[in-house]
Amino acid sequence: MKETAQLLREKGLKVTPQRIAVYNMLLHTHEHPNAETIYRTLEVTNPTMSLATVYKTLDYFKHLGLVQELNVGEASSRYDATVKCHPHTVCTCCGAVADLYCDALTNLHEKYADQLDFDVTCEQLIFYGTCSACRSKETEESPA
Amino acid sequence: MKETAQLLREKGLKVTPQRIAVYNMLLHTHEHPNAETIYRTLEVTNPTMSLATVYKTLDYFKHLGLVQELNVGEASSRYDATVKCHPHTVCTCCGAVADLYCDALTNLHEKYADQLDFDVTCEQLIFYGTCSACRSKETEESPA
């Protein structure tokens, strides 16, 4: 993946197989995995990968703005390669965390800046509830 | 505090000094303390209080809807006795977590329900940035 290597280089990072693997995994998933999940997934193709390196790598990426850390109330943080602020949904039934692309619910701080006595640099909107897949399952099991 | 005792009883909880102390502390603060902070504060007046009890108590309260757990990206959860959904601001300079009362930014899921393929039960909106106090300090130190 030449682009990832170049991106890391531009950010002033040394290019290593581990860093490329972590970044590419995040680029190609919508699951918002946590460090443990990233580690277990990459372990298969990168047998020498260690969990500590995943943590260190995610920390570098976060500070350089390559990834976004996401806190949905679980014990461990999730990560998203889409760094632009956007809302998320968290299904309390299956645990899935999904991106929400809805202009009306994005960059709320810009729309309401005049009502806030606060310099907002970033916002996080999370909806907790039941996703459509889990809702269908519930309806099958106990139809109204 | 007779009201707290009664509230706990109504929720089916045994009334103990520890539970009253935790609930009253949360009622009378706007700091959104975490378990450790609650413990250290109450330790002074309730010398036998233990941290494990604080955790167990907060867990009961949360499940009974007496308190709200708040996750602002720190290692530990913060707690709020105001259980009604409302946005929060987090100052990345001083760490303060404040309530935001702004109708336009509350219950967003009701206003945009038709645009979401998701049954929302609860929402969490957090603005990260600099509070007015820290902004003034910055201006003093390096005036524009």
Added chain:
DNA sequence: TTCAATGCAAAAGTTTTGCACCTCT
């Protein structure tokens, strides 16, 4: 009196750190 709550200490889970070795530049 009885059952649940408390407090302690130990355990579990996530994340960080120290350090010797390795690898990218």
Added chain:
DNA sequence: AGAGGTGCAAAACTTTTGCATTGAA
């Protein structure tokens, strides 16, 4: 060659759990 990254193991931190004792009803 040299700076920096990796991997391992140990440590640090938050939260949970087991269990004997205490206390509320």
